[in-house]
Amino acid sequence: MKRTEIMKEVSDFLIVYLKAGKVGMNSFIKKANLNISQLDHLLMIHFLIRDDVKQFVRELPVEIRRFKTSTRSTNKVYSGEVRGQINWSNTLKERIKRNHNDRTIFSCNESIRNYDIAENLVLKECLSTLYQILFLKIDTSRLEKYDYFKEWKELKGIVEDMIRKNVYLSKVQSEESKVTNRMIQKTLTHRNPLYRKAAKLLLDYRELMKGKYDEDVLQALLVETFIFPDKEEVLFELYWTIQLIKCSTENAQLQLINGKNNLVASWEDEEHSYHIYHDSKGSPNILFHVSTEEVAEVEHPFIKKKISAMDFAHQVAEASFQGGFDQTTYWRGRPDIIIEMYTKETDELVKVVIGEVKDTKRTEYAITGLRELIDYMELIKDKHGVYLREKNESMVEGRLFVEGIDVKESTSEHVKVHSLFSKDVKLNITVPKIKTKLS
Known part of the structure; x- marks a missing residue:
């Protein structure tokens, strides 16, 4: 396209x-x-x-x-001082009226500058x-x-x-x-x-x-x-974000996409509320973060060497560049699209749809996007740090969006692949009945 x-x-x-x-x-x-x-x-x-x-x-x-101003002339009587041009006719009248012996009384014509x-x-x-x-x-x-x-x-x-x-x-x-x-x-x-x-x-x-x-x-x-x-891939990501909105509701309230939290829109139906994000980590109710401390608990040579390599890199960075990096984070993610769904009655998170977009006609690159998508699905946590798919597999759904690739029907009920060549790209978002009690 x-x-x-x-x-x-x-x-x-x-x-x-x-x-x-x-x-x-x-x-x-x-x-x-x-x-x-x-x-x-x-x-x-x-x-x-x-x-x-x-x-x-x-x-x-x-x-x-x-800058323009106007002037207007005004007449004022002074005692002991002169401001502007003396009006002798009025001065004599004022002296007779007030005190004919007072030679310090003057009637003066002043030009006043008007700014208003x-x-x-x-x-x-x-x-x-x-x-x-x-x-x-x-x-x-x-x-x-x-x-x-x-x-x-x-x-x-x-x-x-x-x-x-x-x-x-x-x-x-x-x-x-x-x-x-x-x-x-x-x-x-x-x-x-x-x-x-x-x-x-x-x-x-x-x-x-x-x-x-x-x-x-x-x-x-x-x-x-x-x-x-200004970037083609951003426009393609927004295309799919908007397609999700258009195919899901006619009453979405749009938000300003200004980089603050990248919430694009929200809407409601009778039972649920929906919030869709672009290029975002989503709301504080979900986490795409795995700490080094959590990974260190795993007894495996590969993991130990990865953490050791991180420590070594940090030491070299401090010595060579007088700066390091965050050693507390082992992995963090930022999906292209996130839809969070909540029950209106309890405001409880019941489902998350994660979208990964690849503006490509190459199958190899699309598969790379699929791997990233599955990582997001497996590693997403709730705000308490509990992996969502461990609470219930149906809580997380993945969508991969590509351009000109002819894709087959996915065998997984939790992952769908959409192409511009697909016969049906309508995204019918449904919320499953969660049997597992959510924390």
Whole structure:
């Protein structure tokens, strides 16, 4: 299957992808799945990666020099001092009214600089909005390692300086004046491009947040700023992850795939709840970890030599590189796909489906994936360190996904192999009745 065919198949679900990739236009999105946890955060991130938003912030240090103020004239009476231009006519009137012998009374005309004009209020509101997104509403630090977002590591500093240190903006009392849509519309036609751009971005953001359940508004943004996974194997893994979701439910709530825990979606039926992960160790309720201490209990020359080799390697690493590695872990795993199933009534883990994906047409490589899958199935533990298949074989099911290989029906009821050439790739996930009492 070609990359374009895969994208066409999964784009409506893949809008939640926020890991390594490139931003571009995705015309394959027809009807995006908007049942998304933290939809606000997704929209904020997509707003930030727009080219015009980044360009606006990039040009701020220069454009802010064209900051505009207005002046208004006011008349004040002073005693013993002069501020501004003396208004002699009013001065004589004030002296006669107050004390005609007091020559220290002066009426002065002053020009007062006004910072709270509409365009400055719009500008500050736009920058305050960006500041809140970057520093208060979402944690962008995880995204800054990806190419499409890394420029914000520098740009967010510009936004912070403008809000906290800029002498002009600090005098704009935006808290006392609400920025209305009418003010924004008027600023859209301002001669100064700084204000025009600020008004455009602020209006776009307001419409986006106001209409976050308007599919047309949201789809337009997500189509223009779609993040394409940069690795073919990652896209293939996500293809199968999404196929599992699509074939299992119509009511999945999607999660942001941002590297935090890589939970992709969750859903429920009458009796069970389901959580599907991609490139993850799953929830804290399961473990893919075997400690060196546990293995050391086995009396076998091979095991002893493996542990001895680990100790020796650690000594050499410390001497040669002034650094070592984790000697407490003998094996750890991170499957491509995990589905955890729980009973709704007791929130008890009843089954785990483990998926291994190999984007290959070579049988040898597919068999390598099968061996990895079986390792995961045998070594997965519950949170107490008990191997799941020792509790009950039916608790763990394995799925191997490959590309262009003609596969036969598996003889094992606990392992299934799926190929793009398979006649039936529908993944009917069922939860067995567990006879063994779970701890």
